[in-house]
Amino acid sequence: MNCSELRDHYEMYAMGLAEDPERDEIRAHLDRGCEVCMPEMKRARETVALLSGTPAPATPSPKLRRRILASVGVEQRGFGWAPFLAGSTVMCLAAAIYFGGREWDFSREVVRLTQQSRAQIMELTRLNEAFALMNGADTTVTSFGEKKPVPKGKLFYNPSMGALLIASNLPQAPAGKAYELWLIPKAKGASPVRSDMFQSESDGTVMHLIRGPIDANATAALAVTMEVESGVDAPTGSILIAAPLAPAIQ
């Protein structure tokens, strides 16, 4: 075929529609650098290329640009990992502050619960001791203040374990004051012996345990006065409670 016979087939060739034998003829002309076919082919390719701009506009996702650049080893600046890392850092700091505060709160709570638990254990121990004393085989009970409006109660005495004072209607000790317990000797002229200090509850009750053996042969009674918190060597206030020891019956 000569060049003029191929003239109608250049666009078909450029578009991929050419069929043999025209397709082979055009390729042969192009391969040998045909001076007629080369510029015609250029024009045909340009004509076909113009069609590439006819589709409706469309925009790919922003990720596509990053994907393409990443595929040739380009790391995107700006919107790469930086926002994620910055966000993570802020979150870590916030978490550290939050959990730091929570840890501080937890620590304080642990201390509070430990103290509460210790107090409860002490109270339980005290109650166990009180019940043990009350249930002791040698324990005797005396009442006091029954004829008076205040205060009144009972004294449980056990020669080997000590005594348990349970009273009510005790007035609240003013600030700086506390109740002081005295052992009143049987011997005439002997001075009361300091035993212990205690405070009443807000409702005026008290359950006070005096630990250790008390010699009933030498002690006639237990007495309570209100004294300064640090205690005094000899009673100065009036006697609020006087509970005689009742020795166990032999």
Add this chain to the structure above:
Amino acid sequence: MFLLPILLAFRGAEADAALIVRLQRREPQALAELYDRYGRIAYALILRVVRDTGIAEDLVQETFLRVWNRVQAFDAQKGAVGPWLLAVARNRAIDYLRSAGGRERNNVEFEETDHPSLYTDMEPGILASDKARVVKAAIEKLSTHQRQVIELAYFEGLSQTEMAERMGQPLGTVKTWVRAALKVLRDELGAQAVSA
């Protein structure tokens, strides 16, 4: 409306030569600029062919990587990289359609786009904005059947035999429509391309 991608993509066609040199130096930033210049139009073209955004994006990526890997054969002094890139884009898309449809690929087209030197003699302003109006006018001059065969050929890569089957028309009729359509385009666009 459809002129916008051309206008945007080819506004900087005169800068293609410098861009090609940088691509040949393997400057990754040059690929970013190439994408900024031709990414949207390549995507629109491929999407028109495959009609699936996810597949279109994959094929755009494939197109730019192919250009990146074969740009050494491009003569930076002779013309614009755009027509070659869009030819690669179209062929990748049609190849996908053919694979999905169990059709044979058109080896001639693929051999050609593997040789970018065949495109380097195109004018840098071949698809400039003033050409876009002419393209629209030329397409409007086609009859319905002529426009249909051009679209089936260009955007679906159908051969004339395949078009005849698709349209349920005799092969001779389809060939007549094709020749007539291409003559209109040659007359309307060819002169523009040559005079660009």
